[in-house]
Amino acid sequence: MNNLLKTMINDRFMIAAVLLFGFGFMNLLLQKNLIRKIISFNIMESSIFLFLASQGYINGRIAPIIVDGILDADVYINPIPSGLVLTGIVVSVSVTAFFLALTVRLYNIYKTVDFDEIMLLVNKEAE
C-alpha cells in the first residue's frame, strides 16, 4: 500500500496526464456540441504536453539556457521535450483556429452549435 502511494505521488503528473487524455479523447469523440468538442481537443493535447514537460523535468536542475558559462549537461533539464511541447502547441493552436472557423461558419447559417442538429438540417436541405 505504502509503495503504491509512493508511486502515485512520484508519478502524479503522468497519472493526471493519462486521466486528462482519456477525458479529452472521449469527449472529442462523443460530444455533440462543437465548442465542447474543441475544448476537449485542447484538454487532450494539453495532457500530452503535461506528460512531456513532466518527463523532461529533472528535480533540482535549471532551465536549459547556459548561465555563467557552465557547459556541464548535469546542471540543466532535458530541453528536447520542451521543444516538442512548443511545436505541439503551434500545431494545436492552428487546428483549434481552423476548427473554430468552421464552427462559426456553421453557426452563422444554422444558429446552433449542436452537430447532430446541424447535420439534420444540412441533410434536410439537400433533399
Place this chain on the structure above:
Amino acid sequence: MLPLHYNIPAISILACLISGIVIPLLPSERAALRLNLTVSGFVAFLSAILLYKVVPNNEYFVYTMGSFPAPWGNELAVGPLEALMAFVFGLVTFLSLAGGVQTLFHDILPGKRNFFFTMLNMLLASLLAMTYTNDLFTSYVFIEISTLAACAIVVARDTPKTIGSTIRYLALSLLGSGLFLIGVVLLYCITGHLLMPHLQMQILRLIATGKYAMPITLIAGLLFVGIAIKSALFPFGTWLPMAHGGATTTSSAILSGLVLKGYIMLLVKIFYRIFTIDLIRSLHVTDVMYVCGLIGMIYGSIEAYREEHIKRMLAHSSMAQIGYIFMGLGLDVNLGIAAAFLQIVVHAFVKPLLFLSAGRLSEIYNHEKSSYRLRGSAHKDWVAGIGFTLGSLSMVGIPLLGGFLAKYYLIEAAMQNPYKLWPALFTLMISAVMNALYYIPGVIAIWTRSELSTANPVEHNIGFTWIAAPVLSIAVVFLGVNGTYVMEIIQRGLALL
C-alpha cells in the same frame, strides 16, 4: 561532396512549401494554377531522376537536414520505395489538378482559389515529408499539416454539407493524431530518441532484456490505430464517403488516390525502421490489420453497392480498396507487403482516373451526380467514357489492367501463408464480384444512349482530355502489362527499409 541526387528529397519538400507561401501573393488565379502545376510536375520529374539513380544501385541513403548530426538533428531516409511513392504523389497531384481544373473553377468561389492552391501545395509537401522522413516527431507534425490541408481542400467548396463533413473528418482525424502523438511521446520517454534507426536500436535492446514489453506493444497499437483512423481502415472510415464524395473533383481524386496512401507509407516505414517487421508480427498487430482489412473490403463494397451518388460510390469503394491494402500488410509474408504497395500504386492511378472521369461526365450533364441520371453521357465525351470504363474494369480485376496484377500478387502472397489463405481468397472473390456489381452497371449506363446524349455539343476540357485522362489510362494499362517491373522496385525498396 554529396552526390547531387541526394538533395532531391529536401528540394522537393522545400519547393512545395515555398510555392505554398508564394501562391497567396500572386495577382491572378491562373498564375497560381500554373505555379502549382509547375511545382507538382517538378516534384514528379525530380523524383523520377531519383528513382533512376537509386534503383539500379540498390541505394538507401540518409540525408541530414541542417547542421546537427544524429541523434539530435533531423534526417530524411530515402530508397527506391520512397522515390517511387514520391514520384506517384507528384505525378498524380499534377494530373488531378490538370484534369479537374474546370470543375474546380466552377465549384470554388473566386478569391478563395489561391488558398485552395496553397493547401494543395501543403498537402503535397506533407505527403512527401511523411514518405521521406527519418524522424518520428517530424512525421507527427506533417501528419497534422496534411490533416489541415486535406480538410481545407474538402471545405473549399464552401457549402453547408461540405463544412459538416469536414468537421466530422477533422474531429476523427484529431482523435487519430492524438493517439499517434501520445504513442510518439511514450516511445520517446522509454527510449530517449526520435530518429528511427536509434529508436530501433533501443527497442531491440529492450526486447532482448524483456523490459517494457507491455508499453512497447501498447505504443505499436497506438501508432497503428492513430494511422488507421486517418487512412480510413474499417471501422474508422465513416468520415470518408461524405468528405471525399462532397469535395470538388480534384480534391476527391487527391484525397482518395494519395492522402490515404501517404499515411500507410508512413506506417510501413515505422514498422520496418522502428519496430522491425518481425517484432510487429510477433505482437499480432498484423493480425488486427488482416481482420480489419477483410471486413473493410466487404463493408466498403456493400456500401458502394447501395450508393447512387457516383462520387460517394467511388469513395465507398476507396474504403474497400484500403481494406485490400491492409489485408496485404497483414498477411505476415513479405510478398504481401509488396503486393499491398502495388495495390497502393495501382489505386493511386485508378481512383483519380475514375473520379476525374466521373467529374467530367457529371460536368457535361449539368453537374448531375446520380449515376442513373448520367445515362448516355459517355457519348458526349468519349475520352471520359473510356477513362471511366478502363478504371472500372481495372477495379473489377480484368487482366492487362493494373487492378488485376495487384489482386494476383495479393493472392500469390496469401498462398504463402496457409493460415490466412482461405479467408483472404474468399473475401477477395466476394469483393471482386461486388466490384463488378456496382461498377459495371455504371459503365453500361454511361454508354447507353438517351435523349440528353444527343443534345448540344459540350465545352472542351483540354486539361482532362489531352493530359489527365490519357496519362492516367496509360499508367493503368502499363501497370497491368508491365507491373512486374514496379513490383521489383517495391521489393527492392522494402528489402532496404
